[in-house]
Amino acid sequence: MMHETLFRETFSQLHASDEAKREVLSMIETRQNRQTRRIGRVVGLAAALTAALAVTAGAVNLFTDGELFHTFSVIWSDGYKMELEDEAGNQTTAYLTNAEVVNTDGRVILQVAGQEIDITQAMEREGYYRFEEEQMGLVVEVEGDTKHWTVTQSLEEGNISYSFTGGSEESAGASEIKTPDAGAAKKDAGDIDA
Amino acid sequence: MTEEAFARAVEEYGDTLFRVAYSCLRNRSDAQDVMQETLLKFYMEKKPFQSPQHEKRWLIRVAVNESKKLLRSAWRRRSVPLEERDEAVTFDTLAQQALFEEVMALPPKYRLAVYLYYYESFSVRQIAEALGANPSTVQTWLMRARGLLRESLQEA
Numbered sequence: 001m002m003h004e005t006l007f008r009e010t011f012s013q014l015h016a017s018d019e020a021k022r023e024v025l026s027m028i029e030t031r032q033n034r035q036t037r038r039i040g041r042v043v044g045l046a047a048a049l050t051a052a053l054a055v056t057a058g059a060v061n062l063f064t065d066g067e068l069f070h071t072f073s074v075i076w077s078d079g080y081k082m083e084l085e086d087e088a089g090n091q092t093t094a095y096l097t098n099a100e101v102v103n104t105d106g107r108v109i110l111q112v113a114g115q116e117i118d119i120t121q122a123m124e125r126e127g128y129y130r131f132e133e134e135q136m137g138l139v140v141e142v143e144g145d146t147k148h149w150t151v152t153q154s155l156e157e158g159n160i161s162y163s164f165t166g167g168s169e170e171s172a173g174a175s176e177i178k179t180p181d182a183g184a185a186k187k188d189a190g191d192i193d194a
Numbered sequence: 195m196t197e198e199a200f201a202r203a204v205e206e207y208g209d210t211l212f213r214v215a216y217s218c219l220r221n222r223s224d225a226q227d228v229m230q231e232t233l234l235k236f237y238m239e240k241k242p243f244q245s246p247q248h249e250k251r252w253l254i255r256v257a258v259n260e261s262k263k264l265l266r267s268a269w270r271r272r273s274v275p276l277e278e279r280d281e282a283v284t285f286d287t288l289a290q291q292a293l294f295e296e297v298m299a300l301p302p303k304y305r306l307a308v309y310l311y312y313y314e315s316f317s318v319r320q321i322a323e324a325l326g327a328n329p330s331t332v333q334t335w336l337m338r339a340r341g342l343l344r345e346s347l348q349e350a
Binding site (some may be wrong): 002003006007008009011013014015016017020021023024025027028029089105107109114115116117118 | 197200201204205208209210211212213216225226228233234235237256259260262263283284285287290293294297299309312313326327328331
């Protein structure tokens with residue numbers, strides 16, 4: 001039987017450093033200062049870009065509505081949200097909408113926006129799960145069953161809609177970017193440069 | 195959220211989030227990174243919490259997810275040596291040292307379940323929610339962890 005008092009006494013001696021706590025406070029201050037001079041827009045960033053971003057780690061070309069490619073530097077990131085700045089000092093926010101569905105120990109898990117959601121029950125009963133994130137305008141829909149599924153991500157930003165479709169290995173589909181002007185332009189995920 | 199409110203949250207939850215992350219990652223530097231990322235997410239969270247307990251459970255769930263994400267990352271798998279645990283943790287007694295070492299020798303999911311159950315006084319259902327597992331699975335993890343600890347602490 002576990003000696004609970006000993007357990008508590010032991011683990012109460014684990015502390016984060018004061019420096020780490022001060023750092024996180026200063027991150028907020030820096031962030032607030034940045035927000036006062038921000039003029040940027042919110043840009044949706046495709047899941048397909050994520051892998052390439054990890055490689056370039058510093059400068060990234062984003063697919064934007066104004067021009068085909070635009071170069072930004074990553075000045076802050078928390079893993080799925082990034083603060084970006086271009087050469088002129090214009091700042092903007094990008095979200096990594098990297099929704100992914102995995103099968104872990106027989107459970108179907110949706111990984112999205114820093115969360116892991118067990119959707120097994122919904123897939124068994126309904127064959128469908130819908131995730132919505134209002135701030136990002138992100139909608140993720142999973143259709144299929146617990147072994148085969150299709151994931152569709154939609155990101156609304158102004159009059160632009162980005163939509164990506166993928167799935168389990170057996171039902172993997174292509175990625176798709178839709179804009180009102182250009183219509184639908186099908187691309188394989190690997191074709192999108194960053 | 196005001197800066198003052200955030201500073202209070204850092205003070206109130208910083209160590210808890212660090213312990214959760216350390217229980218998963220066994221590395222001080224990574225655990226502090228997870229603590230910071232979790233607190234930044236808390237700062238940016240727009241939805242109100244129903245109660246302080248709800249707030250704490252949300253924070254712990256995010257810390258668990260961030261830790262698991264880090265544990266899975268290819269970069270960490272390549273860069274962290276087999277002996278992850280740093281030497282910075284010291285204890286008042288040998289019994290504490292032995293218990294800590296044996297808990298840290300358990301698989302990550304057992305360590306987290308044991309920590310949440312015995313330190314944070316989470317119920318099995320709350321642990322299941324935090325770890326994204328079935329309550330019956332958590333019950334099994336706890337039972338196996340107790341068995342492993344009983345054996346190893348008797349040998350020590």
